[in-house]
Amino acid sequence: MATILEKSGFNPDKKLKIVGTSPVKHDGIDKVTGRAKFGADLYLPGMLVGKILRSPHPHARIKSIDISAAEKLPGVKAVVTRADFPEIKAGTPDGDMTRNAMAREKALYDGHPVAAVAATSESIAKAALKLIKVDYEILPHVIDPVEAMKPTAPILHEHVRTKGVKGADQPTNVIERLDLAMGDADAGFKEADVIVEHEYDTKPMHQGYIEPQGCVATCTEDGQIELWCCTQAPWVFRDRLSNILKIEAAKIRVQQSEMGGGFGGKTGFYGEPVAIQLARKAKRPVKIALTRNEVFRATGPVSGTKSRIKIGAKKDGTITAAEAELAFQTGAFTGSMFINAPQAMFTRYNLKNVKTVSYEVVSNRPKVNSFRAPCVPQVVFGVEGVIDELARKIGMDPIDFRLKNAATEGYKTIYGETFGPIGFVETLKAAKACDHYTSPVPPGQGRGVAAGFWFNRGGETTGTLNIAIDGSVTLILGTSDVAGSRISISMMAAEELGIPVDKVRAIMADTHSLGFNRVTAGSRTTFSTGMVIVDSARKAIAELCKRAAGLWGVPDDAVTFEDGYCKPAGANVGTFEPLSIAQIAAKTMATHGAIAGHSEMNVTGAGPGFGLHIVDVEVDQETGRADIKRYTVVEDAGKAIHPLQVEGQYQGGAVQGIGWALNEEYYYGEDGRLQNPSFLDYRMPVASDVPMIGTEIVEVPNPRHPYGLRGVGEVPVVPTMAAIANAIGQCIGVRPSSLPMSPPKLLKLIEEARAKRG
Amino acid sequence: MTDLRYEAPATLQAAVALLAGATGPARVLAGGTDVIVQMETDLIEPALLVDIKKIPEVRQITAENGGFRIGAAVPGMEIMSHAALNKAWPGVIDGVKLIGSIQVRGRASIGGNLCNGSPAADSVPALIAAGAIARIIGPNGTREAPVEAIPVGPGKTSLQKGEIIASFFLPARPANSGDAYQRFTPRTEMDIAVVGVGVNLMLDAGGTCTAARVALGAVAPTVLLVKEAADALIGSRLDEAALDKLAQAASAACRPIDDKRGTKEYRIKVAGVLAKRTAQQALERARTK
C-alpha cells in the first residue's frame, strides 16, 4: 500500500487558483439554517428513549442488579445490564473497553454505567431507572493520582502490575513507568551555568464540546446493526463495537453525523454500545443522548498531572540538558496516551541530552480522553515557564533564547524521527517581528510568550472521487470532519482537476462505503484525506486522459491534463481541441463506464507544526482575577489551504487554552463525587471573557504533501497556558506553577510575594 | 413526575388557594429559570406548578408615592429597560443585570431570585440596601415585610404555605443618595457570585454620609445586612480610613463556606475589597444626583 504520493508534485512557485482562498464551506448552509443533523437529531419510527443508570459511588463492588420491577413498567421495552454484554477478560484492551461502557465486577467512578433502559418516553425511562435495584458493596476510593500511587491506596484493578518496572509483582494503581532519554543529561547539567527546576501540577479538565454525545441504534431481525452517532472515529467505533459485542464488522454500519465539537473527546464511545444492546433487545430503534451532567461525570476528561522539570543552560543561552519526572492520571482505565508528553515536551529545541521518567496512574474517575495534543499542554505549561526563567536569568529576550536553541531540519528527535523542513525558526522570527511583540507592553499589564510543537500525524485513510456525467465531482470522505476540513479537501480536488470548487461536493461516508479510516486526531484530517483525494484525483485524471486518447485515436501517453482539460502532449501528436472533463464524461461514460479515482493509504510524511503565542494580561491585585487583554497566535501551517479556517483553528485553540489556564477544573468532594458537572460551575470562557485573537499564519511548506500543508489543529492549545502563566508572572512577580490559575490561587501568590518583599 | 399538574390562574386569590390547598409539593412558577433547572436535575419533584404570569399585578411596574411597585414576576429585561428605575435605583438594576444571561433575564424575576433562597442571588443585596418592602398575599390576607426578612437559609424562605410575594416597593430616591451592587466572579458573566455587595447611602449637602445600608451576599446562609459596615460610613466623607473600616467590618461579618465557587478565606478577603469599591460607586452616584 502506498504511504505517500511518490511525486507529491509540490511546487512552491505554482500559481494556485483555489488553494489559499477562503470560499464558503459547503456544509455551512445546513449549519446556519439548523438543517444539519448532529448525533441527537435523527428520528425514526418507533424510536425509543434510552437512559443509563449510573453508579453514585466512586468505587464499589456490584453484588447484584434486580431489573424485574423496571421491566414490568408499562412503556419499558428493554432493560440491559452487564448480563447483556459478552464476557471479556479484564485487563485486556477489549476488556477495559466493555467495562467502561457497562460496569461488570465493579463500579469504578461516580457516573459509571451499571444498567440501561429503553422506553417509549423520557419520563417513563427515568421512572424505570429508579426501579432498578443495585446492591453495591461500597469500597474506599482514591481520586488524587499522587495518593493513588501510594502503596496503601485502594486498588482499582487486582490484575495491574506496573509495566516498565522490573520485578513489579504487586497489585498497584501505577499502570506503567516509561523511561525515555537521549544523550547524557547528567553530564549536560554539569556543563550548565544556570539551572532552573520547578514542580508543577495541573487539574483534570474537560474538552467541553457543546454537543453531548448522541446516537441512534437500530437492529434488524437478521442482526444488521445501524448506528448513527457523532464520532471522531466511525471505523474504529465499528471495529471496537464488533470486538466487544461480538458482532461481525460487516453487520455494523456506523454513519457519522455532524459533530458538535470533539477535540479528542469523541474518539471513544460511551452510550453507543448500550444503545445497540438495547435496540437488539427491544427490537426497536433506540436513541441515547447524554445529558451535560453525564458528559462531565462519565465521558473522558483530560488528564491531571504532576511534574518536575529541570533545564540547564550555558550563559550564552545554549541549553545543555533537560530532565522531567511526570505523573499522569488516566481515570479508571489505562489509555491516556501519556507517551506523547516525554516525546513532545522539549521537542522544538535542539537538545542532545534529555532524561524523562513518566508514570500513568489509575484512580476512581472516568477514563480520560484526549484534548487536542493529549498530555502535552499540561507539561509544556511547566517547560515553557522554565525556559522563560532561564532566558531572564541569562538576560536574553525570551524569543531570542528560543531562537538560540531552535531545532531545524535534520534534528533527530527523542522519539526517533529526523525533522525534514520545519518552520520553528521562521515562526519565532515572525513572532518577534509582529505588531503585538513590537508594541510596548501597556502600563499595568504583563506580557508572556511560549512555544509549542506537535508531531502531526498521517495514518490509515481512504477516499473516493467520482466524476458525474456532466463533469461535476463528488467525494466520499471517511475521516471525520471536526471543523471544516471537508471544504479544504474539496478545494484540493478542485485545484487538481482545474474546476471551480463549487463543482465539487463531499459527503462523509459510513463504514460500509469505504475502507478503514483512522480516528480524527493528531491534526491529520486535512493532511491525510487531502493526500488521498489528490491521489484519487490523479487516478481519475489518468483515466480521463485514456478516454481522450481513445477519442482521438492516439496512445494514452500522448495526452496530458492541464487546467481542467485533456490536451495533446505535443504538436506532433496532432491537432485536437482540448477536451474538458465534462466533455469526456459526456462522450464516454455511457459506453466506457464510470470515471473515478480511489485511494487507500497509510499516510506518512506529515510535517511537524510549531507555534509561538504572545499574550498580554492584567491582574487585579486585590482579587487575583486575570484578564486577557491581547493575544496573538503565530503558527506554521505549511500552506494554509483555507486561511479563514486555519485562523479559526488558531483562535479556537487559544481560547480553549485560556479557559484551561484560568478557570477550568474538576472539583471532587470527599465522597469522590464530581461537584461541578454543569456549565455553570465548569467555567469555560464566554464571549465577554476574551478579546479578538490575533493570528499570523507562517508558511514553511512540507514538500511531501502536494500542497505543502501541515496539520494545525493541535499546536494552538499547546503553549497557551504557559504563555498566560508567563504573562501573569510578569504582573504579580511570581510565575504560577499550578493550573488553573484561578483568582484565589493568584491572590495567594500575590500576598505571598507582597509578604516576601516586606 | 409524569403526573405533574400545571395551573395558570388569573388572580392572586386563585393562586393562593391552589398553593394553600396543595396536597403534594407545590411550586410557584414565575420565570422558571430556577424551578425548571431544579426539576431537570432532580433536585425537586413538585406535584403542582402554579404559573403566576397570567396575574396582572405581578407583571407590572407602576409608579407609587414617588417610588415604584415592581411586580414579583416581571422579567429582568423589562426591569432593566425601565428608564425611571434605572435613574432612581441603578444599584438594583446592577444586580438584576447580573442574573444569568440575556436569555435568562428574558424570564427571570426578582421575586423568583429572592424566593429561590440562594445566598448568592444577585438582585437581593441591592434590594435590601435600598430598603425594598415585599407585599405578600396568602390565605390569611396581605402583609408586608422588608426583603431581608424573607430568606432564612439556603433554599428556605419565611413564607408560609400558600403565601406568594406579589410585588416589591422601592421608595422614591432621596436627594444626594446613591446605590450600587458589585459582585466578584471568576468570569465576566455567567457565574454565581462568589461575593456580592449592595450599598445604598445618603449624603448631606456638605458631602458627609448621613445614612447607609450595606448588604453582603454569598458569604453566609442568607444575605447579611451589616450594621457595622454601615456605621463605618455614617458620619464620614468616605475617606480612605472610613473605607478601610468598612472593609474590615464587611470581612468580619462574613460566615462563608468553602465550595467550588470560593474558599472561606478568599470570600472574607474579597468581601472587604468589594465593599470599598461598591461604596465608592454608590458615592459617585450620590454626588451626581
Add this chain to the structure above:
Amino acid sequence: MSKKYHVTTTINGDDTEFLCEAQQTLLDVLRDELMLSGTKEGCATGDCGACTVTVDGTMVCSCLVLAVEVEGTKVETIEGMAKGDTLHPLQQKFLELNGLQCGICTPGILIAAKALLERNPDPTETEIRYWLAGNLCRCTGYDKIVRSVQAAAKEMRGA
C-alpha cells in the same frame, strides 16, 4: 398514560399544536415532538444558550420554558430565520467570514445576534460580547462570531 396538555401556538409563523407533559420544556417539544431539531440541547440548565429561541420577541433559553407556557404565543426558531432561499444577513455573514466551525452553537448564536441587532443596530464589540455571553462556543474562540455580527450589522444599516 401520563397527564398531557394540549398547547396551541405559532412557530415560525405556522399555527402549531401539540400534546405534552407538564414538565416537558419547549426545547423537548421542539425537538422530540415537532422534530424541529435546529434548536440544540447543550446543557438543559440554561448555561450554554444552544437552545435559544424567541417567545413573543423575547430571546430565551427554550430549556427554561415549559412547553405549556407557550400557549397562545409566537415562537421563532432557527428554522424560521431564512425567508425562502434568502438567508438573513447574519446567516450570510457567518458563512462568508467563517463565523462557525462545528456549527452546534450556531443556531442559538444566530437567534441571539438577531435579537441584538433588532434592539441595537450598531453595537460595539463589547456590547456584542456581553449580549452573547450566554452562548457558549468552544470551537471558534468567539473572534469570527463577533466579526460576523459586526459585518451583518453594517450591511443591515446600509452602511
